[in-house]
Structures are given as structure tokens and as C-alpha cells.
Amino acid sequence: MGVFRKVELLKDYTRTETFQEESEGRKIVISIYYPDTEGVLNKNASAMKYMELFGPCQQQARELLKDIGMNMEIINTLSTSISDRTFQSKSKRSYPVIIYSPALGLDRDMYIYNIEALAKQGFIVVTVSAAYEAMFTVCPSGEFINQSEAMRQIKAADYTDLHNLISIRKKDIQYVLDHLSTLNSMDKDVMGLFDMNKIGIIGHSIGGATALDLTMEDDRIKAAILLDASMHLYIENEEKNNTVPLLVLRQKAFIICQFLL
8 A cells, every 4th residue: 555645734824933044934834744644646756765754955965864873775765655746535534633743853744654654554553853953944935944053062961952952842733733724624635534423543752742741631632652752851740731642752761651551
């Protein structure tokens, strides 16, 4: 089975100067992945190479990935089951939605093989950028957003700054959820495809901390998976009233995880 992808640039004009380089509203880039349940895609003709996910800025992305030590010979051989062709559906069935929030500094679509697997299981997966926080963000227009200079100064113990990043991400994701609701009711191409009563969230590292916060603040989120979430930013009594089901996966045991489970 193949997977469709649609990339959109959203702008929240109610928020300005989130980062010093940002102007004219908060930019939020999302990728929406739809399962090709009807077999429309021809894998050989449609599938993208991994680096094509960063189009139309593959070269800038390639240079940055090489600078951080990625083996580009291997990266260049990777393929996907993704197609940027327009999503098509005859059945107009609804799909449960998973929001995906990446780790600190990572691009939203670097988890593509996990995303593919989820989409092939019948989920719509929406990955949400962290513009100016991530090492880079590619806009569909061709704009290449580099990481903010301020991000390079943040340390693991800078709790105030890290909580501010979580706050920014939460507002981004809530804006995206509002956008999906609008698409669901007004966009003729995707009308009714998002099951807004079945929304989950997956977050890695600081994205996991963001996901945990959202389960306690936004009742649209029905379940969460926390991938090695930044639990050091919390104290135990902050999480006692969380009633949303959580799956917590960590590299090693941690007292907060024992409490949450």
C-alpha cells in the first residue's frame, strides 16, 4: 500500500515574534499523510526517495544533514512509499488522526518509516513542524527556514526556555487541530475524512513533553504515545490528574514513568 502526502503552510497571525527571526505571524508547516486504501498509487511510478521529502530544498537539507554527520551515501539510497500526488478517495470514509511532534531540533518528517507504518494501518498522520526550533524547516513555497540563533544557546538545564518551547508547540498543534476541523467541514477534497473524535498524539523527547501537556489541556486528544519524553521538565504532582491513556516508552527506567504507568 502506498501513502499520499499533502504539505501545507499555515500562518497564525495572532502570534508574532515567537523567535527573533520570525515576523508576519507564526509559520506552521504540516505534512498530512493519507493511506491509499483503494490502491490508487503505483509504487514504482509514484514513490519518493527519502531526500525528496525535503523538496524543493533537497540540496540545503542535504548539506545540513551531511554537516551533522549523516552518511549521505546511505541516505541517498533510501526510498519510501510516499507520493505527493493529490489524495483521492471514492469511499469518503473517516480515519482516526495521529498528530506527530518531533524531538528538539528535528524536522517533522524525519520519522517517515514510523509514519508510513501508521498510515498503512489506516491512520491519517499529521506531522507538525517546529519552525526556527528545528535545524531546518522546508516550506512548500521553497523557503528554507534555518534554526534560530537563540536555539543554539539553550542547554538541557534551561528549564524556562524549554518550557517556552513546549508552550509554542502546544499552540502550534492546537492551531493545526482547528485547521483540520475547518478542512473537515469546508474542503470538498477532504471533507469528513478526519475523525475528529479519534485524535491521538505521538511525541518524541520535547515533543513527548508537549504531547503530555496537551492531554491535560485539550480534550480533543484521546490518547498519547510518549517516545522518551523529556520528563525531567516535570515534577510528579503535576501529572496526577491526567486521565488520558498514555503509552510511555523510554530508553531506561525513570520514576515519573513508573508513576504514570
